[in-house]
Amino acid sequence: MRKGALLLLGVALFGAATALPHAQQRPAAPANSPDVKALVFELANSMGMLRSLQQQDSVLTLEQWAKGTLTIGQQRFEVPDYRLSVNYSVPGLRVDYRRQAAGGQPQRQIEVVAGAAAWNETERGRNATPARDRLKERLAYLWTTPMGVVKAAAAAGPRATVKAAGGTTVLSFPLPAPADDVTVNATVRKDPGLLVAPHEAALKNLVGTYIVRVETVGAVATDTTYADYGEWNWQDYRADIMLPRRIVRRQGDTTLELTTTNTNTYNPYVVMPVPESIR
Numbered sequence: 001m002r003k004g005a006l007l008l009l010g011v012a013l014f015g016a017a018t019a020l021p022h023a024q025q026r027p028a029a030p031a032n033s034p035d036v037k038a039l040v041f042e043l044a045n046s047m048g049m050l051r052s053l054q055q056q057d058s059v060l061t062l063e064q065w066a067k068g069t070l071t072i073g074q075q076r077f078e079v080p081d082y083r084l085s086v087n088y089s090v091p092g093l094r095v096d097y098r099r100q101a102a103g104g105q106p107q108r109q110i111e112v113v114a115g116a117a118a119w120n121e122t123e124r125g126r127n128a129t130p131a132r133d134r135l136k137e138r139l140a141y142l143w144t145t146p147m148g149v150v151k152a153a154a155a156a157g158p159r160a161t162v163k164a165a166g167g168t169t170v171l172s173f174p175l176p177a178p179a180d181d182v183t184v185n186a187t188v189r190k191d192p193g194l195l196v197a198p199h200e201a202a203l204k205n206l207v208g209t210y211i212v213r214v215e216t217v218g219a220v221a222t223d224t225t226y227a228d229y230g231e232w233n234w235q236d237y238r239a240d241i242m243l244p245r246r247i248v249r250r251q252g253d254t255t256l257e258l259t260t261t262n263t264n265t266y267n268p269y270v271v272m273p274v275p276e277s278i279r
Helices: 036-048 131-142 148-159
Strands: 061-072 075-087 092-101 109-116 117-121 163-165 168-173 180-190 196-197 207-217 224-231 243-251 254-264
Touching: 036 061, 036 163, 036 168, 036 207, 061 109, 061 243, 092 131, 109 131, 117 131, 117 180, 131 180, 148 168, 148 180, 148 207, 148 243
Parallel strands: 196 224
Antiparallel strands: 061 075, 061 254, 075 092, 092 109, 109 117, 163 168, 168 180, 180 207, 207 224, 224 243, 243 254
């Protein structure tokens, strides 16, 4: 099967430490106030995360490949290949990408987080160097992927809130420790135009609820937008799981703009064991 390659961007819900209890039935929202569980369920259902008669979260791992640009201050880089590998159960994330300035040579960077450890690599799984100061930043990236938002909101329990005003719905919650001094504000929207590439066998005229913007405040400040949700797995590997094609992530003077080329949402083998030198 053809593989491509994805940087820290931002892509499990009701399992392990981020479990959402009682997900067997869709909860009914109160008539006069937004309901967190109902919204989380609707987001998971719209993205295709739920499976079986029990409607349990099926996504434990995923990979996403993309290409785009990276701008740091006034310096612009092409990003010809970008690979994001996520294991929501660890939780862990590896971003493996190349960036290239005009007239320059490609530079490969591999950025990893797993649990309470963060490090960089020169090859996947090799030559680790500590990146402790990037721990919360990388965890925030993991939990602000669309499926990460759903899982972290479920894990937040009563600390998660929903506010709806002026046609805008915002889901807010603190991230799991050790990044619990970071708060997420996720803007969601119910709009048929957000789903641009459904599975060929999907029912027509479906209107889902999707995450269109995720901001973080506190120890890590980021602003990420998502658009063009669809089925981006290879043609012979469809899973009916929807991820955004267009992603723009801003942090300080850094802007990453990506276009998804392929995904693997069939729970691929994704591991990031913490090296002995990092423990």
